[in-house]
Amino acid sequence: MRTHPRRPRNTRKLVMFPAVALALTLMPSVAGPLATPARADPAARVTVTHDPGVLAVSVPATRKTPGYTVDIATDELALTTQRAGEVALSTARGDTGGLRFRSGGHWQHATEVTDWTWKDGVLTLTADTTLDGATVRARLTPTVDRYQLDWDVEGGSPDQLGLAYDLSSGGHWYGHGQAETPQGGPGVNQPWPLDTGEVDHETFGPASYNMIDPFWYTSKSTGLHVDTGDVMDVALNKGGDGLGTFTVESPGTYKATVFVESTPLEVYRDYIGIVGKPSKSDATYQQYAKPLWNSWAQFYTKVDQEKLLDYATDLHDNGLDGHTIQLDDKWESNYGNLTWDPTTFPDPKGMSDKIHDMGFDFGLWVTLWINLDSTNYQYAADHGYLLMDAKDTSKPCEVTWWNGQAGIIDLANPDAKAWYEGNLKKLMDTYDVDGLKFDTRFFDEKCAPREGHQATDYQELGTRLADEFDLQGAGIRVHWNRTAHEAGFVTRQVDKGTGWDSLRAATTQNLAISTIGYPFVESDMIGGSGGQPPPSKDVLVRWAQSASLMPLMYASTSPVDTNDTTTRQKVDYDQETVDLYRQAIETHEKLAPYIWDQVRSTLRTGDPIMRPLFFEFPKDKQSYTVTDEWMLGPAVLAAPKLSTGATRTVHLPPGTWYDVNHGTVIHGPKNLKGYAAPLGVTPAFVNLEAKGAAKAVKALKRADVPAPPS
Incomplete structure (x- = not known):
């Protein structure tokens, strides 16, 4: 393992630069081959600058996006995303490393940047690692509201690649789907936000029985999407370590998109732009x-x-x-x-x-499981209707589920x-x-x-x-x-x-x-x-x-x-x-x-129906840690009692709220402490300024309370 520093091999020295930063300002695509096309605003310009110890990729704001800068530390390859001069997301540093890989059963990570080029809108980085003979080559491609980060390990025979983040740099973390946790998740535990508990999900993959997607977003309006078809090992705050590690169990190119927006809802919408929104409702x-x-x-x-x-x-x-x-x-x-x-x-x-x-x-x-003792199993096996074993493709694959040993119908x-x-x-x-x-x-x-x-x-x-x-x-x-x-x-x-x-x-x-x-x-x-x-x-x-x-x-x-x-x-x-x-x-x-x-x-x-309060009220800081309320569409705030007792505290974000149980109008933001919620009462409030408020009031208002003022 290399422990001594090493000078970059690039003719563009990454140390001892003059105080004035080198700036490459890229014009729109009509200006020449070095231009970076902007996804939402073709007039946007991406700037790459270099100071001692850091490369900076700056994407200016547009009418619809806030702009951002990615600072790349060159002494140890680490990425810090900033928006409006404040940190919004940072990879881990130190012994963990931000870009990390497993080789020979041991974890290694990228260290000093030794070379970089900026061409055709792609910043290519080469870095040494903690493993002799292994090199990381990363490519960062910025657009107006996100950047693509693809990277490989050359040499060292890695079998897993992963990104690691300092969770606190992004504020609170959400997404993931159903989380496996040491406290019994997903059956009896689902931390919200994720970083307030522990997530230890070793078999996070496309064939999982859990409802999951490789997408996470933060209270600082950043997001991470890992583009892979392989099983991942995902951990957030495991053992209280304050880290998020997103490991792909494959040596292939690690492909990630980091979103940078003004609100968490906009990050969600960016992700939906990639994976698609429902084209219909299957339910009637x-x-x-x-x-x-x-x-x-x-x-x-x-x-x-x-x-x-x-x-x-x-x-x-x-x-x-x-x-x-x-x-x-x-x-x-x-x-x-x-x-x-x-x-x-x-x-x-x-x-x-x-x-x-x-x-x-x-x-x-x-x-689709067919147990080995069923009549249909032998028929399906004889006709080649079952998935075959990965280690021996001459025989059907046998899997264990909660009702025994079975084969699986091969839908392909x-x-x-x-x-x-x-x-x-x-x-x-x-x-x-x-x-x-x-x-x-x-x-x-x-x-x-x-x-x-x-x-x-x-x-x-x-x-x-x-x-x-x-x-x-x-x-x-x-x-x-x-x-x-x-x-x-x-x-x-x-x-x-x-x-x-x-x-x-x-x-x-x-x-x-x-x-x-x-x-x-x-x-x-x-x-x-x-x-x-x-x-x-x-x-x-x-x-x-x-x-x-x-x-x-x-x-x-x-x-x-x-x-x-x-x-x-x-x-x-x-x-x-x-x-x-x-x-x-x-x-x-x-x-x-x-x-x-x-x-x-x-x-x-593509927006969700049941959503966190902060999707509607992103400037309401308390909403980011409310665990027992939600918005049902834009008008209904649900605050049912989810524990023993007959009272609860209700948080109302900014707005004009109608209490369906008491017929009163309350102006938020406000915390209603000791709100009476005996077994026959379900606390719910209607935002009178939101679309659909009239229908919601008609449905939820108790018959014995006054209607809201017209």
Whole structure:
């Protein structure tokens, strides 16, 4: 390892420069080959200057962008992004290093810049590293609101490349999607902002069961997008170290985009400009307006025909409205057979008919996993319908999931896809099934992609498959590709626990998912679905109340009664539980016209429906750390009670706010301390100055309080 300093090998000395900086001012593209075309303003000029110890790339402000400077330290290759003279984002320095790589099981990083050139709008940097014989070559390409940073390691046989940032330089961090954390995330923990907790996500990749995208943004209005199809190892504040490390488990070129904007919302919009916005909503108005009732948390795998019909009957008779009864796991004879278990479902067509007679649609849970003991497994293996093993492509890939060992349908094989779809459609036609809940991975890293395909293609193939069916508001977890963004699926979370911590995690997780480009979000099943004892009355009611102020309601645990699978005993709730749950459903249905307006707005703009307060109020500093409030569209501020007790503090940003529970008008910014929120009250406020305020007031105002002044 080199420890002594080394002079640059460039004829442009990087030390002992005169006090006056060297400036290369680039004219528009018509001026010559050194010009950098500006993405939004063709008159913008990029300037490269050099002082002792630092190179600076300056991009001036335009009518729509704030401008920025990237300072590149030359004694140790590090990048500091500044906007209006203030630091907005900095790579790590010291032993960590900003541009780092693993070689021979040890981490190394770029050190002294030894050469640089500026040509055709690209700054190319060459740097020594802490590993003898290894060199980093980086290319920085600036445009008006972002810069591309691509870099490679030459020599040293690296197997992973990564960027490391000083988290505090960007303020607070958001994005990522569902985060794995040492505190139980994503099931019971989702830090918001990310840097206030710990994220340790070692298998962050396109085939993940979690809803994730390689995009992060900060309270200082910068953002990072890593363009890769490989698995990453992502950590933010791991062990409280104050670092963000974004490692790609591949020796190939590291490709990143750093966004520099005036607000976090503009950073989000820049990212959506790359990955795409929804071209449609997969869910219908009815599916936004009413809950989906799914059997999973009510019964888990201890379900049968009699129990499902009793469940539907109780909901129907107690006025607990919904658009669908969806039968989840454990209806099949064996996983992957797509045939009924006759011992537990002796008359599935009759069951379907009775559910339809109650006014519900009927849906089924399905998967692309085919267990090794199922009849369909051998048929699929014999016909080449399964993904093959990455280490031995002569045999099918065997993966482990929560219900055993299985193979996965190879959707890149047209015959396999046609066979699987044919089985699904026959099942649906025979038993009058209206839609499906796909619960699966479309690829696994243990498997080999079909010839001519990449691992990332399978998310797109899964997206196209699911798009052929009514997903009934259960949505699907596909991500990390443009098709998934454009498909407009509802996004459901991974299973949550049944306690207060899970309710809070479900809320902040929706904010994380919706602000990486999946706007049609819902929490996990109301009350949780992680195999724990059923939720308490208060948790169930508060969860329903919070879901009523989200885009969709996804329900399972019946407020009439449920089953405790840990004790195998029935749990009865009281009449107040039923009444308050029904009230939440009615609130959501009244709000549906306003929500549907937001759906249509999202199709135009790509903006999320459920979003953090600071997307609407970027100058309101307190909004950046509020964890239990959100905006539903531009007019509704939701502040439901997400913990024990009957009071809470509500933060109102600047604006004129109508309290739907008291009929009062409040001028923000203001903190309402000790706001009364007994079990029957869901705190919510309408921004009277925002678009859609009239519809929101009509939907949410309590009947016994005065209307806002006209």
